[in-house]
Amino acid sequence: MSLPSQGRRPWTFYVLSVMFTLFVLFLYGPMFIMFILSFQGPTGGLVFPMRGFSLTWFDALFGQARTGDVGGAFSRSLPLALMVMVLTVLISVTAGFAFRRRFVGSGFLFYTAVASLIVPGLVLSIGILVTARFLGIPARWWFTGLGAHLSWTLPFGLLIMFAILGRLSPSYEEAAYDMGATRWQTVRHVVIPIVFPGMIAVALFGFTLSYDEFPRSWLTVGSLNTLPIEIWTMTTNVTSPALYALGTVTSAISFVAIGLAIGSIAYIQHRRSKRT
């Protein structure tokens, strides 16, 4: 009897491959259908068959006859996601460095971050709103909304940095120190370049988690909606493929972000292993 990793493929391989393929279809199928339907003809409805092929519904989002405040929501979600991305990287990376040593309160901070992941988003949303009220601060997407998003992205960023820095051998920094590098030179010329792919991953999480974040944004963004909230309201009152068009556009942005992140990581790894 051979293990799956050696010799001829056992029959279970074929069963599991089929299962895996079905799973991937399951994951991507509905989105794919939605992509197609967003090009529905002007007289078409929410379901198949396709009546023509047009960009009418994309137009409905951004054109004259606006469906919902999509443009406005974009103009908030995108900058917010970028801000969250930058802050998540900065805060996670510096905190990740701190956690390489034991310090008073490290356990508490760690478990608080984990708790932030576990607490249902809606509960936190309520809490942040109430906090803002008590402090007399109005809820704004670029402040309370930002903080709410950070409470979700920072634990992810932290965990990734733990994994990366945990695998980083201390001998690189010692070698740099041995050759006369100051602490800052070591961080800048040795540590950060080595962990840079991890930082890209943190940035990816920061951007996409914020861009798609819903429960925690719910009450904390104030009166101006972010895109996910806008989509949510549209699910109840929009009955046209414009919703699908919005889905396609917003997914496209996500894919661009993902592609950039994974592409750059792959490029860096490739460059470090290439022969000349």
Added chain:
Amino acid sequence: MDGQPSGSGEIRLVDVTKTFGDMDAVKSIDLVIPHGSYCCLVGPSGCGKTTILRMIAGHETPTSGEIHIGEQMVVGLKPVQRGTAMMFQSYALFPHLSVLDNVAFYLKMRDVAKDERRRRAREMLERVQLDHLALRMPAMLSGGQQQRVALARALITNPRVLLLDEPLSALDEFLRLRMRGELKSLQAELGITFVHVTHTQPEAIALADMVVVMDHGRIDQADTARHIFSRPATPYVARFMGGQNVLSGTVTDTSGGVLVITDASGPTYAASASGPMPGAGTAMSFVVRRDRIALTKGATAAPGERNAVNGRVIATEYQGTYVKVTLDVASREAFVANIADDIYFAEPLKVGDEVTARWATADVHILERADTGAAIDPYAEDAA
């Protein structure tokens, strides 16, 4: 050259102690390593040799004591201010930089212009015959090549002391032997002090002008390789370096320049000694080299015969130029004789054969310290 302190690479450790938590890694060490010598620190894991290396390098600070390199007292100075350079066990080549940029790193930290520093890095790579790999990334190098890059990277700092932390451990046997020769000739060519940590005895005696044998944070013996091997000072050194049999007994006679030592279980030993003799009844230990033993079949040692023991063969191991014969001589430690192959195969032995081991009085070397009955195995855990 670059503000590096030049001059003597003599290293002096004065009463150096290093404590981690409640454990003493290194206890009151005094050591002088002469300028331009090749010094090997040898001992089992945990004996403190790496700690000493790192304290000389500046990566650890002694809890107490002084370290001098040349004329400077260097405790408190950063590594780069001491004129030392370290070669790490894992080489620690920066994975994101090419070989050339790895070697040029030191110069970059000193703000040397890019063209200049790359030129000098190339020169250094030529010295280790790796300039054809200058633009390659470390991940694509073999172990031996990585080591040479690490060497080049350390040497470009123009150190007066080069510190090597188990540099050959990661290489396979054949490469290890070859790199050993290269390290030795490199040191001769550069004329700087090399301090090399290893746990491999043959490596230590092959390379070093000075071998320092360490045990649990203390130096047992610091001497030339020949003396360490042939004239160990303590049972620990004898056992760790191998090649010796350790025997013990009490003094029963000291007349005529001959020290007679008797073991309670029977055998009598004799060694020639000069100077003040120890009194009768003193416990003494001595060593006999394994390759200075002659074996004859049959348990023929007469009672009272000196430097002869009866034993029974428990193992034979062929080693090419000699055969290692292990005997049970009714003491707590096995007795080993290394018999030259032609002599052995003239009359081979089997496990269980009764034999007598004999050696000359002149081949007995008395140890400064008697065997205390402590652990034979250098890797045994502390009794405490």
Added chain:
Amino acid sequence: MKSNRLLTYLQVTPLFLVLLFFVIVPLALVLIVSFFRYQMLVGLVPDFTFKNYAELLSNPTTWKLYFSTIKFTVIVLAITFVLGFWVAYFLVFHVRNLLIAIGLFLVCTVPFWTSNIIRMISWRPVLGTEGLINTALLESGIVGEPISWLLFSDFAVIVAYVHLFTLFMIVPIFNAMARIDKALLEAAVDAGATRWGVVWNVVLPLSKTGIALGAVFVVTLVMGDFFVVAVMSGGLSGSATSGIFNDLQFLNYPRAAANAVVLLIIVLLIATAIFRLVDVRKELVR
């Protein structure tokens, strides 16, 4: 190298501040507010009363909603575990080229980085009465009329949950499995284990920590969710969180807060119970 304590504390201060203002204080305030009174037209009245909890726990709707949520949680947990385990197993042990395994793994994770709401909505044209599945079934003659319970039903809710959250099972289990020394499997085979025996006796126990992590994620996500249930059940089912949602609509913050606290306690209890099976910090920080 010298360590610098001040620097360490400085480095960790931004994290601490964010967690303080956006997690610790809000949660504390939720707890406090849950003891306030709610007065119509006035709003929040600072007080200390158990009234909210009493109202909540004595209301049968609350129990119904929690029961419904826990029911979903258990079902989804079971399905995502089976799916997640076998997908991870396939990727780690059946795919031989590491690069391909990572690639396929990324393929599974990409949807995670797109919007949950969009992914949910995209099920409508598939499950609806005029959707893809029904159309296919009708045209091929398998059924005489469209199946109505594919959408706007418990089935749809579960499908959506599995679709969204299986990844949270796959990632930690994949991680745990990838760390298993392949030599252990070979040793088991040497000792006579069948392939299934290897899975049951070696792979499963060694993936325990990953399974526990995945389970905690799925539980907290399902129990804390309100929009999936609302959209996919068409309003027919509620969840514990939808109860909170309703109270918020009516601005009854104290009772919403009380409900939130109850939900939080239940979720934390389940999470702690699962964490007791594994040393989380060691697992996450490794």
